[in-house]
Amino acid sequence: MGKEPHHRQLLYTAHVRMFDITVPAGASTLDHSHDRDVVTVALGPTTLRTRQPGEDWSAPRSYVPGSVNVTRYTGGVAVHRMENIGKTPYRVFAVENLREKAWSMPQLIKAAGTTLLQQDRSFAVYEVRLGPSTTRTSHVHQMPTVVILISGSVEVQGGGGESVFRMEANGRWFPSQWDQPHTLTVVGESPAHLVEVEAR
Numbered sequence: 001m002g003k004e005p006h007h008r009q010l011l012y013t014a015h016v017r018m019f020d021i022t023v024p025a026g027a028s029t030l031d032h033s034h035d036r037d038v039v040t041v042a043l044g045p046t047t048l049r050t051r052q053p054g055e056d057w058s059a060p061r062s063y064v065p066g067s068v069n070v071t072r073y074t075g076g077v078a079v080h081r082m083e084n085i086g087k088t089p090y091r092v093f094a095v096e097n098l099r100e101k102a103w104s105m106p107q108l109i110k111a112a113g114t115t116l117l118q119q120d121r122s123f124a125v126y127e128v129r130l131g132p133s134t135t136r137t138s139h140v141h142q143m144p145t146v147v148i149l150i151s152g153s154v155e156v157q158g159g160g161g162e163s164v165f166r167m168e169a170n171g172r173w174f175p176s177q178w179d180q181p182h183t184l185t186v187v188g189e190s191p192a193h194l195v196e197v198e199a200r
């Protein structure tokens with residue numbers, strides 16, 4: 001995935017790798033391979049189809065902002081290309097869990113405004129929605145997590161006396177490490193929507 005020109009690497013740690021994948025309307029990627037379980041998080045609305053070498057295109061799939069898709073690849077290799085058949089740029093973040101096996105089972109988070117969207121052997125994916133009725137959430141991730149803003153604005157307070165910062169634009173993100181707490185507080189009148197990808 002790292003050498004495909006539409007994939008831009010954003011993060012590479014011992015445990016997690018993350019890419020920004022942007023494909024203009026009507027364009028397609030080159031064939032590229034996956035060998036680690038991956039979560040994709042749609043930043044905008046998108047319609048795409050995929051094709052494996054020597055096969056036909058898949059049926060088109062549409063995503064709304066914040067849609068997530070968990071795919072298992074670890075233990076094998078899959079090659080495909082994708083084509084953006086929508087009218088807007090295709091933009092997703094793809095988060096890989098680099099572990100080959102022995103995934104952990106962190107405790108599921110129960111916190112205000114925070115909902116488990118999907119879980120699998122290598123990920124738990126949460127959605128956070130904040131607004132007038134729930135303005136703030138505070139929780140601890142036992143495992144490395146990428147927090148992605150889909151819409152709205154939030155103020156972020158990390159653990160260990162780190163300074164407060166704001167995320168105000170679609171696609172802003174930050175990584176949090178093992179056993180790291182954070183508090184997210186909605187800013188302004190619009191509701192805030194985030195997706196958190198926790199690598200197991």
Ligand SMILES: [Zn+2]
Pocket residue numbers: 139141145147182196
């Ligand atoms: Zn979180």
